[in-house]
Amino acid sequence: MAIVRSRRTSGVVALGRYSALAVGAILFLIPFYLLLRSAFMREQDLGSPDFHWLPPVWETDNLTGLFSNPAIPMARSMLNSAIIAVVQTVGVLFISGLAGYGLARIPYRWSNAVFYGITATLLIPAAVTFVPSFVLVSTLGWISTLRGLIIPGLFQALATFLFRQFFLGFPKEIEEAAFMDGLGWWGTFWRIVVPNSRGFAAAIGTITFIGSWNAFLWPLVIGRDQSSWTVQIALSTFLTAQSVQVSQLFMAALVAIFPLLLMFLFLQRWIVEGVERTGIAGD
Amino acid sequence: MTLSARLRGRQDRNLWFWVFVGPFVIGLVVFVYVPIIWSIYLSFFNSYNTVTPTEFVGFGNYLDMLRDPAFVDSLWTFAVFAVFIVPVTFVASLAIALLVARTRVMQAFFRSVFFLPTACSYVVASLIWKMSIFSGVRSGLANYVLGWFGLDSIPWLSLAQPPWYWLVIVTARLWLQLGFYMILFLAGIQRINPNLYEAAAIDGAEGWKVLRHITLPQLRATSTAVLLLLLINAFQAFDEFYNILSTFGTYPPYARPPLVYLYYTALGSGQDFGHGSAGAVILTLIILIVALGQGRILRLGGRDD
Structure with a gap:
């Protein structure tokens, strides 16, 4: 009985640990994602009042125009x-x-x-x-x-x-x-x-x-x-x-x-x- | 061995020592010791726009600096910054290190994700924080999230009161440096003798008890080093303040940490090297006092193992 219970609690603990790490990892990756997204957005979409998770149009001119x-x-x-x-x-x-x-x-x-x-x-x-x-x-x-x-x-x-x-x-x-x-x-x-x-x-x-x-x-x-x-x-x-x-x-x-x-x-x-x-x- | 051979052997060693160590020592003297000594010299002179001053003013520059409200303000700015960034980074990096150390599956992935921002520059992070996450408009991520809860947009950076800019600056640095301290803690955790955990398990200790009575005490040396590094790095903060807060080439009159203040005093239009050097000496002394206070624990150079 005791073994079964401790196994179950350790399962719960592990789940909690992975959930906490996953949330942290997502938060830590978001800034990189925003950089990537914004780099491929058009100027007018970046300036629009709405937040976009994905660029409405993937703009590659930013790269060619940069140099x-x-x-x-x-x-x-x-x-x-x-x-x-x-x-x-x-x-x-x-x-x-x-x-x-x-x-x-x-x-x-x-x-x-x-x-x-x-x-x-x-x-x-x-x-x-x-x-x-x-x-x-x-x-x-x-x-x-x-x-x-x-x-x-x-x-x-x-x-x-x-x-x-x-x-x-x-x-x-x-x-x-x-x-x-x-x-x-x-x-x-x-x-x-x-x-x-x-x-x-x-x-x-x-x-x-x-x-x-x-x-x-x-x-x-x-x-x-x-x-x-x-x-x-x-x-x-x-x-x-x-x-x-x-x-x-x-x-x-x-x-x-x-x-x-x-x-x-x-x-x-x-x-x-x-x-x-x-x-x-x-x- | 004859005396001359022994002498030659010793001379050989002396010669080779300087072949190996000489280039570094010469560079260190020229580019570290000479500037510091020269700067101490300048700090006692009136030296606007010149590095070979003639007007000796004694401790005048030092008194001016300590009486200058802007300089004292910069020390307060550092104090406020340190009060936030040091404990937050310490607790967060320790917590993540403890979590990562206990995972088997995907440990390398999680470690990499938290460590990756270390490779990012403060300038790029400032750009993302200022123009994307904390831009004062609706399309910024922070205000978009506030919108989920029906809250109004906050102009994060354009107002001195309430000082929302602290949140922007502290989170930027937290993101950039957390991974490095996590690695230091991970190394410390791995050095703990596994027998201690076995003994604790036999005694029936679990979870928080193990953390409190074994892991944390065993990490004391690492913790002290991390705290000192966090404090010294916060004292040198410049990049994120400069890049996040200045707009159109001007920096606001508030939230100037010591190095930002020094940058504008010594290298601004005035080129006031006398006061700038006095300020640098005062800051160095403050750091030395803090570092020497904890230096025993770092034990620099004391480990001839």
Whole structure:
């Protein structure tokens, strides 16, 4: 009797759990759906007083018109965003990967002091230092240049910290065997450690790429000229100006997030694994 | 081993350490340490439109900032924002993580759905929230839903009173960041020793009791980290405020969080780097006090395992 009852209650609990998750999932998907729907609606349907779940007419001109509209420099800003995100991702993986390994493995007298100097900056959020960073970059004459948008973002203390944590957990025996074979630090790192760290590098790379593609405050401050706008700045300019076709603005946003959502769906498992492995939240 | 060989070995290690760590450290010094120190220097000078000022004003800029009602208001705006966004995100992401952790079928699907908005930018979310869900007209989703219950449309964003704009801003950020904290909680839940649950089952504990006496205490470290991250991120809020609230290129005089205030002070028409830097230093100090207060729990760098 008791078993039957507990089975029935656990069935009810499971049903409740799935219902709650289903409602939550629908709520979380609605904004994506609205973006998709609005991107394929005609301007007059978007402006009509009635709410439409489906576009009365599926309008594809928004997409074809987007790249020929001189008011939105869509192609240029997508290209800028792609260059910035790719260079920053590769750069951060290279610079922070090397630094993380050096800090984790190469015995050096001042290693701990260097490490504390790096982690101290983690306590100072980058967004609060945008005024001083702007002052520096403007002194260098890097306003409205890709250099100014890319280079200051190459030195991520958090990525270095996480790489160090990851390499500390790397099996030492393998590296010692490589050392015995006379590979040295450089050879061991590139031939043994890097090929076995692809999953973790994929996690850091994905997070860096998304952060770079979606960055807003720094490109807003540095990208003054239209030629140096990222896709986020282009979208924001026309969102706050409201002088553009709204349906085309939605299409622009859809085009801007589509590559990212696709990449994210394929690479998210590495992020989940990376979080589990290093305990980014720490405990 | 001879002395010279040992010395060379040590020199080799020192050299290789800097080959690996040097590029990062140089960049960090140039692009993080130098700006911060320069900014502290500027904060003691009268520096309109210049980064090489000559007029020393001592703590004048700091006193001006603390006396400026707009700056103090921005701290209040942050406080109100934090009071809503921190507990709501915390409870929602924990609840969803607990639900997702207990599902067998479709677990990956649910996890992906809640995690997906993390890849969306604040600008795009602001666009959807401002022009589609919370547009003040009947065709906005929120007003359409109100219509089901026979309620009048609400102009969500165009009025300062009542402050409906808070609902817009808080829900946008909730949607964007919930998935990330859910993943942190999921990782924490998976690290809990299953023996604890078995022992609880033998003792006859079920449901809420297990949650209260095992799961939540075991998640204490993760919870503390999540709270700190939520607070620091709320302090840095800029994107959604800027994109949702400014129209026709102007930002309303209310609801300016610290970074929005700083953006208009330091980089607006005045280019007032002295006051802007003083403001940045004050904000950094506030964050440091909060972070150091909880830093022991995060234990940055203390884990040489």
